Amino acid sequence: MIYNWKKIVRFGLPLLTLCIFIEIFAGQMLNLGQKTLVAFPIFLISIPVINGVGGNIGSILGARLASGLHVGYISLNIKDNKMQENLITAILMGIITYSILAILIYYIVSFGGIQMDIGLIEFISVILGTGILLVCIVSLVSVFTAFWSFKKGLDPDDIVAPVVTTIGDILGIMLLFLFIGAVII
């Protein structure tokens, strides 16, 4: 027998507890901004999208860098061409995805008959501002975490995804409130 539930719990508990600690702060930020979210439900609806896309792009980039480092076609160098190409594509993919989803959310919500005191251009600028900045930071964190863990002899596949999704969640919510404040109020 390879798997043992006690081992799974023992290995999972410390990392998960750490993640949960950070996520609770993301939750408290939602708590702090609850009035804004109640006034503009469209932003509450956007939160899983913003965080989901950011986390996914960071994880995809991390998995690709991990494979490249393991196989050897990516070297541990900030000037590595393949790494930079992956990084730029990840950011580009983020910009495309957030643009499409921002327009979709706006029209789905307006067809759903939810009250909206915000124009399409304002909404898109908030989501794109948040999304682009988030994707840039998350991608850089992904590169840094992949390189750092590989250098330490750890497997980036195990480390990058949880690190990137946790940081992405807290940053996504923070940036969203920042851009709502800048564009609307």
Add this chain to the structure above:
Amino acid sequence: MFAKEMLKQSLPLLIFCGFGGIVAGSTLGVMIEILQNIPGLIVVIPAIIALRGNINTAFGSRLGSAYHLGIIDAENMCNNELKQNIIGSLVLSFLISIIIGILAYVTTVLFFDIHPNPLKIILIVLLAGVISAIILTLMTIVIIFIVFKRGYDPDNITGPALSTFGDIVTIFCIFGSAILVEVVI
């Protein structure tokens, strides 16, 4: 060349996951009243979504590795290895849910001087955490079973599928548990 391949394979999946995010977000939008009625409830949302994501992705990827190692396959699914994995995921969900509830309560009291009912918050998180764990574990097994039957590589499928359905199922579970606890207590 790298960029093109990455865009072609990942972009459709990212947009599909974005749709899942919109469904999850709309459910949050519907919950707005109950979020206002139960102070502190909004705090647990990022944590419980992250808990679900982390535990189930790990569960899915362990089953993927077990498949590659030849420990489980479509004809031989319900063996002890799978049982140990299921028990491990459920015990982790149970423990971390309690930690989330306690942390949410303590931080809300500390930061905002708002006193939510601790029993209510912990009970909602625990119910939502355990029920979503059971639903998603069953879903993972079904997805893995179908993937095995078709002869695909589970590593390519389970991650995105689970992260998309995971958010939706989890938010529904929080919603359901909140209503249930609100009625009972």
